[in-house]
Amino acid sequence: MTNAIDVTSLTKSFGNLTALSEVTMAVRKGEYMGLLGPNGAGKSTMLKVITGMIMPTSGTVSVNGIDCRDHRRAMETVGCVIETPECYPNFTPVEVLDYIGRIRGVPGNQISARTREVLEEVRMWEWRNKPVGKFSKGMKQRVTLAQALMPDPDILIMDEPTSGLDPRGMMEVREILAGLKRSDRSLLVSTHMLNEVSEVCDSVTVIRKGKLVMSGNVRDLLRRTEKDVTLEVTLRRDMTDDFMKDLKEFENVSGTERINNYTFSASFAGPEDREGLVELVKKHGLGLLTLNQKGSDLESLYMSLTGEDDTDDIK
Amino acid sequence: MTSNDAAAADAVTARGRYELPPQAGQVMSVYTLQMRLYAKSWTPYLLILLAALIPISMFILDILSDGPVSDILDPEIVFVLLPYMIALIPAVFAGRVLSSEFKNRTAYLTFPLPVTRTVFFIGKLMAAMTLSLSIMLLGFGLGIVMSDVYGIALPDDTAMALMLSLFGIFAITAMAYALSAVFKRGSVAATIAIVIVLPLVLEFILLIVYLVTNISEETLDGILDILHIMPVSVGNVALGMIAGNGSPFAPAAYMIAATAWGIAFILLGWFLMNRKEL
Ligand SMILES: Nc1ncnc2c1ncn2[C@@H]1O[C@H](COP(=O)(O)OP(=O)(O)OP(=O)(O)O)[C@@H](O)[C@H]1O
Numbered sequence: 122m123t124n125a126i127d128v129t130s131l132t133k134s135f136g137n138l139t140a141l142s143e144v145t146m147a148v149r150k151g152e153y154m155g156l157l158g159p160n161g162a163g164k165s166t167m168l169k170v171i172t173g174m175i176m177p178t179s180g181t182v183s184v185n186g187i188d189c190r191d192h193r194r195a196m197e198t199v200g201c202v203i204e205t206p207e208c209y210p211n212f213t214p215v216e217v218l219d220y221i222g223r224i225r226g227v228p229g230n231q232i233s234a235r236t237r238e239v240l241e242e243v244r245m246w247e248w249r250n251k252p253v254g255k256f257s258k259g260m261k262q263r264v265t266l267a268q269a270l271m272p273d274p275d276i277l278i279m280d281e282p283t284s285g286l287d288p289r290g291m292m293e294v295r296e297i298l299a300g301l302k303r304s305d306r307s308l309l310v311s312t313h314m315l316n317e318v319s320e321v322c323d324s325v326t327v328i329r330k331g332k333l334v335m336s337g338n339v340r341d342l343l344r345r346t347e348k349d350v351t352l353e354v355t356l357r358r359d360m361t362d363d364f365m366k367d368l369k370e371f372e373n374v375s376g377t378e379r380i381n382n383y384t385f386s387a388s389f390a391g392p393e394d395r396e397g398l399v400e401l402v403k404k405h406g407l408g409l410l411t412l413n414q415k416g417s418d419l420e421s422l423y424m425s426l427t428g429e430d431d432t433d434d435i436k
Numbered sequence: 437m438t439s440n441d442a443a444a445a446d447a448v449t450a451r452g453r454y455e456l457p458p459q460a461g462q463v464m465s466v467y468t469l470q471m472r473l474y475a476k477s478w479t480p481y482l483l484i485l486l487a488a489l490i491p492i493s494m495f496i497l498d499i500l501s502d503g504p505v506s507d508i509l510d511p512e513i514v515f516v517l518l519p520y521m522i523a524l525i526p527a528v529f530a531g532r533v534l535s536s537e538f539k540n541r542t543a544y545l546t547f548p549l550p551v552t553r554t555v556f557f558i559g560k561l562m563a564a565m566t567l568s569l570s571i572m573l574l575g576f577g578l579g580i581v582m583s584d585v586y587g588i589a590l591p592d593d594t595a596m597a598l599m600l601s602l603f604g605i606f607a608i609t610a611m612a613y614a615l616s617a618v619f620k621r622g623s624v625a626a627t628i629a630i631v632i633v634l635p636l637v638l639e640f641i642l643l644i645v646y647l648v649t650n651i652s653e654e655t656l657d658g659i660l661d662i663l664h665i666m667p668v669s670v671g672n673v674a675l676g677m678i679a680g681n682g683s684p685f686a687p688a689a690y691m692i693a694a695t696a697w698g699i700a701f702i703l704l705g706w707f708l709m710n711r712k713e714l
């Protein structure tokens with residue numbers, strides 16, 4: 122079976138800047154894939170090549186097995202939201218969808234029924250006759266989502282669909298995306314939020330500075346966070362060497378760091394016994410001031426994936 | 437069948453919900469879109485109002501003047517200058533049609549759709565031409581009706597002047613539109629500069645050359661005639677023709693020049709838009 126999206130050795134340069142370098146990845150039919158990376162990683166660039174907004178410098182991209190240079194046919198079953206597009210501000214959602222429906226071959230007598238279906242799907246039906254220009258960002262985003270859904274697409278391509286939305290708006294868009302899942306539909310969604318990937322997608326591709334970092338199953342990736350917890354502890358009194366020695370031998374501790382005389386962090390490579398740790402502090406008569414888990418699991422995982430330590434750049 | 441054809445057939449039969457319309461149908465969808473965008477803006481209404489000023493002003497002149505209007509009105513003003521000036525507005529503003537799509541980010545809505553850029557380009561071009569040329573025809577039509585009402589004799593060359601003006605408006609619309617395919621902003625200003633400022637600058641340079649060198653007056657006139665074959669001067673030529681001044685070249689020459697100019701710009705705009713990166 123052909124893949125929904127195939128990206129092979131894709132390179133895209135803008136003058137001297139290489140925005141994408143030899144990236145290879147695939148989205149299978151029925152797969153929900155998150156494209157994760159920090160600002161400037163090349164996410165939008167990749168989605169723009171796939172959707173024919175820019176041409177690749179080298180490499181090939183195909184959608185449903187059709188080379189993207191044949192833009193018209195490659196996009197036939199694809200719905201996109203790229204770079205937060207704007208709808209014509211004087212148009213109402215109904216008028217926008219009428220245009221999209223006609224150009225995509227929704228038969229004239231089915232357009233209004235289909236318009237109603239998609240507007241209800243994104244919960245914008247009651248706003249159908251108001252000009253889009255007056256809408257809030259979140260409402261506009263839902264209209265652009267409806268536009269992508271109009272042809273009942275097999276493949277959805279979304280570039281940061283939650284960017285610029287408030288937490289409620291983000292949640293709504295994610296719910297809509299998750300609700301669109303069906304066995305023959307694929308999604309490629311870019312984001313710089315790992316929790317978005319974990320909420321919506323089955324798979325994830327991480328890119329950073331235009332290079333592929335990893336591509337794989339979201340669950341496998343998240344399992345990594347479960348076994349890697351770091352606790353940061355602040356004491357009332359300065360630590361003793363005895364205490365540090367006991368700490369290193371504490372159950373499941375994989376590493377310790379002395380941050381200052383009365384603060385340390387301990388990483389656990391297995392379930393962390395917090396009560397036991399408090400007992401240990403008590404036993405040494407140091408007194409516990411605070412005990413915190415460092416960062417959220419996802420945050421630290423994201424940092425390690427997208428590597429804010431730029432060690433490999435020196436090479 | 438290429439592998440692409442096979443894959444495309446596969447994709448459609450696998451799902452088979454909607455089938456893409458033929459490209460001509462998509463051109464019509466884009467055309468309709470642009471006409472709707474016009475209908476929702478002030479432009480066509482203002483233009484119709486301006487065209488309506490032709491009969492209105494004649495009516496007022498008739499009331500104010502003692503004798504018949506035909507005594508105080510030069511027919512070329514009514515039949516060529518006014519319609520041409522009014523039609524220049526939509527022609528020049530065709531320089532907004534595509535650039536506004538880039539500036540307002542609506543291109544991000546349309547360009548990923550399963551349409552070729554050529555379809556998009558042609559559909560919008562047709563709409564821009566429709567607006568410019570129909571405003572020109574409306575102006576002419578009103579002028580001719582009023583000439584009948586007030587008994588103003590039509591000069592012999594009226595029909596030819598009309599044709600010439602239509603070609604001129606076509607050329608200028610095409611140029612403005614093509615520029616708008618390339619630049620995010622400034623196409624309107626650039627068109628105005630080319631239509632109004634460029635001929636003045638060229639004529640001024642020519643005058644200086646005439647004054648400091650000793651080229652003959654005939655040579656000067658000859659060069660001026662050649663300059664006037666640029667479509668931007670078509671309005672002048674048509675005006676002269678209707679006023680009975682004649683023109684150095686046959687009308688067909690001006691029409692061919694205007695057509696060539698318009699098509700050259702259209703091809704350039706189309707070529708550049710196809711390689712535009714968004
Ligand atoms: N048209 C362009 N001309 C020049 N450089 C560009 C162009 N488009 C993108 N870039 C550069 O390519 C790199 C990747 O940009 P891209 O927009 O793909 O990143 P992104 O992953 O989408 O980031 P963000 O999260 O900020 O949207 C950036 O360094 C950007 O400056």
Ligand SMILES: [Mg+2]
Pocket residue numbers: 164165166280281
């Ligand atoms: Mg981006």
